[in-house]
Amino acid sequence: MGDPAGQSLLELRGIDKRFDAVAALSDVRFSLRAGEIHALMGQNGAGKSTLIKVLTGVLDADAGEIRLGGRAIRPASPLDAQKLGISTVYQEVNLCPNLSVAENIFAGRYPRCGAMQGWRIDWTAVHRRSSELLARLGLNIDVAQLLSSCSVAVQQMIAIARALNVEARVLILDEPTSSLDDDEVQKLFAAMRRLRGEGMAIVFVTHFLNQMYAVSDRVTVLRNGRWVGEWACAELGPQALISVMLGREFAVHDQGAAPLPPSVADAPALLEAEGLGQSGRLHPVDLRLRAGEIVGLAGLLGAGRTELARLLFGLEAADRGRLCIDGEVVKFSSPGDAIAHGLGLCPEDRKTDGIVAELTLRENIALALQAQRGVWRFLSRAEQAALADRFVMALGIQTAGIETPIGLLSGGNQQKAMIARWLAVAPRLLILDEPTRGIDVAAKQEIMDELLRLAETGMAVLFISSEMSEVVRVSHRIAVLRDRRKVGELPGGSSEDTIYALIAAEHEHG
Ligand SMILES: Nc1ncnc2c1ncn2[C@@H]1O[C@H](COP(=O)(O)OP(=O)(O)OP(=O)(O)O)[C@@H](O)[C@H]1O
Ligand SMILES: [Mg+2]
Structure with a gap:
């Protein structure tokens, strides 16, 4: 699949990279033209970030060559790469x-x-x-x-x-949109198109198929550290793309949450917030969750979803309203209190609030359960290992082993480990703030299915996602927030447009 001579600005060939037992990249190639947006796609752990690290001098390849403008290069550090005109925004923002x-x-x-x-x-x-x-x-x-x-x-x-603040010729964006809402994604795309028009060569890594199609010209797919192919985006439809990423057929199913059984719908509230708020951060909110119910929190960025989650979990102190668990008024002064009452929160920002990079995958998964048990009841190493093994299987976490430091896992696999940490506690109410960020299409579906299964066993879920389609798919009921206030509730199965209309209506009045 060569390029007509002279068209490629950047060429990688025969790239190999091993980490002990893991072959992260084997004989990978990649070709990039000036003035194109080139998507790099593949499942979690496929090798996308590793390829980018090789290209940007973070990692030294074991074999292969890189040519920029026809000249062989071998960036020894990110600074070195930058001097050559290769600029990067990493998956984990490092500021x-x-x-x-x-x-x-x-x-x-x-x-x-x-x-x-x-x-x-x-x-x-x-x-x-x-x-x-x-x-x-x-x-x-x-x-x-x-x-x-x-x-x-x-x-x-x-x-x-x-990254733009240098004379960049190549701009690499590793999952830049995973924490942006639709509006901001559009702004970023506009910026990317402008840069493309100026002749910039852009590498775009994403798990959002619709975003890939919206902005990319060509796509290269990796699978298990190997190059699978390169296509013009217009020539590879979404179903075909998913199959090449997975190496098998895969059907995206859209069946949402089943309607709540009447026994659940009539059950008393497990959690009830009445006028719960914090001055300057969140206007008073009423919210009710029953056991077995999945409530989606929809809203644009900055709508107050994370603020509400933090209040409910005792990470912030509410200064108005009240919170009841099983009909009893509670006051959480720390997450420990919330955990003791059966709550769990899988936070939005896994890097600062989530993973402990030096600890192993096993220790990271066991962390919340250990905290819930308190210092007097240590989980033995064997208990931790059993727990970790179970979730590595259940969520398909790709790792060399449960004793691997979690920082060495791919981004999506770290995120799965965060979800595992909270599922391990088996909370009565689990709050998930952007749980599928960075997770590939197939794994996303598996996680949503897992949530639906857990709800059937009686767990309540508060589900926050910037991806409206996910909220719609998994929720029994959807609470809509805008400008740090709840503006309404919609039944499960409402269309995305209905939600957007509710948000927009408030815009007009507000
Ligand atoms: N420093 C490292 N030490 C050991 N293994 C590593 C290291 N970095 C990456 N790996 C392994 O290499 C493989 C490829 O990881 P990589 O981060 O490139 O995947 P990715 O395609 O970016 O996935 P994601 O979509 O989840 O971000 C994974 O199995 C990962 O665990
Ligand atoms: Mg990655």
Whole structure:
């Protein structure tokens, strides 16, 4: 599948990369043209991030060659790659929370000014250029604010702005949209198309098929560390794409949550929030969940979904309203209290709130159950191993073994481990904040099916996802939030359009 001579800006051939027993890449090739958006697709653990790390000098390939503009290159570090014009935004945003937005965009390469040029940083220029870069992505925010005060989504855009802030010829985006809502995805796509028009070569890694089709020109598919093929997107339909990724046929089924049995629908509430809120963060919310019920929380980014989850779980203290569990008023002053009452929360940001990178997969999965048991009742290593083995099987976590440090797993497999951690506790009510972020199509479906099964056994689920189609598919009932306030509830099976209409209606009035 060669390129006509001279068309390729970047060529990778025969790339091999092993990690001990794991062959992450075997004889992989990849070709990229200037002025194209090229999707790199494959299941969790297929080798996408590893290929990108080889290309950007994070990892040294065991074999193979990389040519940029016809010249053999071998980036020895990300900085080296950047100097060659290859810029990257990694799957796990790697910024400094305690620096300002502008500092994050410019860290390590500040413009200098004045008579003292050479050692005085030109802050006016830093701020102006940061604002311009973000505006190019359609984002207008105060660049002097701390990064930590920005949402995960905004942080993602800042990471992209940082990548643009060099003379990049190749821009690599590893799952850049996994934490963005529809609106922001559109803005990012607009920015990508503009950059493509300027001749930038863009590599786009994503698990969202619709997004891939919306913006990409060509697609390369990897499976189990091997190159499967390269196609023009227009020539490979979604079903065909899924089959080449999986190496087998796969049908996406759309059957949603079955209607609640009347016994569940009439049951008393397991959790009931009445006017629960926190000044400045969340207007008072009423919400009720029964055992066996899956309630979806829909809303755009910043609608207050995560804030509500954090209040319910005792990560933030409510300063108004009340919370009842089994009809008794409770006050959670820490997540420990919530866990003791049978709640679990799988958080949105697995990097800062979730995984403990140095611990093994086994330890990470056992963490919440151990916390629930308290220090006096240690889970033995054998108990932890049994637990980990069970969920590696149930969720199809791809790993060399349960003793592997979790940081070495692929992004999607880390995310599965986070879900496993909370399923292991068997909470009465599980709150899942963006649980399928970074998870491939097939695994997503498996996780949704697992949730439906667990609900049938009586677990209540509060399901938060920016992917409206998922919320619709899995929920018995959908609570819609906008601007940090609940604006209504819809029955399960409502269409995505109905939800968007509810959000939009509030826009007009509000
Ligand atoms: N530093 C490492 N040490 C050991 N194994 C690794 C390391 N980095 C990656 N791997 C393994 O290499 C394989 C490919 O991982 P990679 O992160 O490239 O997958 P991916 O396609 O990006 O998946 P995802 O969609 O989940 O992000 C996986 O089996 C992973 O566990
Ligand atoms: Mg990856």
